[in-house]
Amino acid sequence: MRVVLADIDLDAAASVAAGLTADGAEAWAEHVDVRDPVSVDDLARSAWARGSVALLVNNAGVEQIGYLWETSEESWRRVWEVNVSGVFHGIRSFVPRMIAAGGGARVWNVASIGAISGMPMQASYIASKHAVLGLTESLRMDLAQAGHPIEVAAVLPAPVASRIFADAELTAEGDIEAAQQVQRMMTELLRSAQDPDAAAREIFRQGTAGEFYILPDEALGEERMRVRAERLLRREAPSAARSAG
Ligand SMILES: NC(=O)c1ccc[n+]([C@@H]2O[C@H](COP(=O)([O-])OP(=O)(O)OC[C@H]3O[C@@H](n4cnc5c(N)ncnc54)[C@H](O)[C@@H]3O)[C@@H](O)[C@H]2O)c1
Known part of the structure; x- marks a missing residue:
C-alpha cells in the first residue's frame, strides 16, 4: 500500500514515514x-491527489484522567x-470521495476496549469511545x-504500549492525587502491554478478513465482550472494583 500518515x-508522522520509505514503501x-473539519478536508484532498484511497483509519485519540464532576468544560470538549x-x-471528508470512486474501500475507526468496558476516573474517554x-x-x-x-470496522484495542497515558491530561480540579495515581x-x-507492531498486524489480519469488531488482543477482547454481554443480560450495575464491563 501507499501510505499517507x-x-x-x-x-512524529514524518519520522514514521521516513522509516517506511527506508524500507522501500511509498509513504508521506x-x-x-x-x-x-477544514484541516481534515485538506488532508482528504491531498491524499486523493495521490490516488484513490482504499483504506481510511481514523486513529487519533487522547486520554484524560479525573472524576467526571471535576472535569473542566475545556477538557471534556478536547x-x-x-x-x-x-x-x-x-x-465526512473521505466517504463521499470513496462513494464517488465507485469501487470497494474500507473505513476502520479506532475505538477501544473502553467502548465495551469501563474504568473509574476516565469518564470522558470511555464515553467518547462508546460514541x-x-x-x-x-x-x-x-x-x-x-x-x-x-466495508466498515471498529477497532477495539486492549492496552497497547504507547505514550497515550504518559501524555494524558490530568483535569482533576479537586482530587489531583487520585488522578496522578x-x-x-x-x-x-502500558509498559508491558501489547506491542504496537503486533497490534497493527492483528488489526490488518482481522480487518482484511472482514471482521467488524477488530480485537488486536483477541483473547482479552472476547473476554471483555462476554463480561459486558452477561452483565447486561443480568441487568447488573457496573463495578469499579472489577472495571471490566
Ligand atoms: N494505547 C492503548 O492502550 C489504547 C487502547 C485502546 C485504544 N487506543 C486508541 O488507539 C488510538 C491511538 O492511540 P495510541 O495508544 O497509539 O496513542 P498515541 O498517543 O501514541 O497516538 C495518538 C496520536 O493521535 C495524535 N493526535 C492527538 N490529537 C490530534 C489531533 N487533534 N489531530 C491529529 N492527531 C492528533 C497524537 O499526536 C498521537 O500521535 C487512539 O484512538 C486511542 O484512544 C489506545
Missing part, C-alpha cells in the same frame, strides 16, 4: 488537526473533539442501506 505532530507525512468529532470529520463504537455501527448500517460497497498505574501497565 497524518498527525497533529508532523515531526501530512499535518492534520482532526478537530478541524476529548470529544479529537476522539469523536475527529472520526466524524474523517468520514465511536455507536457511530461506527451506525455507519455500517447507513452504507449497507444505501448500497455502497464500503491512575496515571502512574496506567503508564506502568
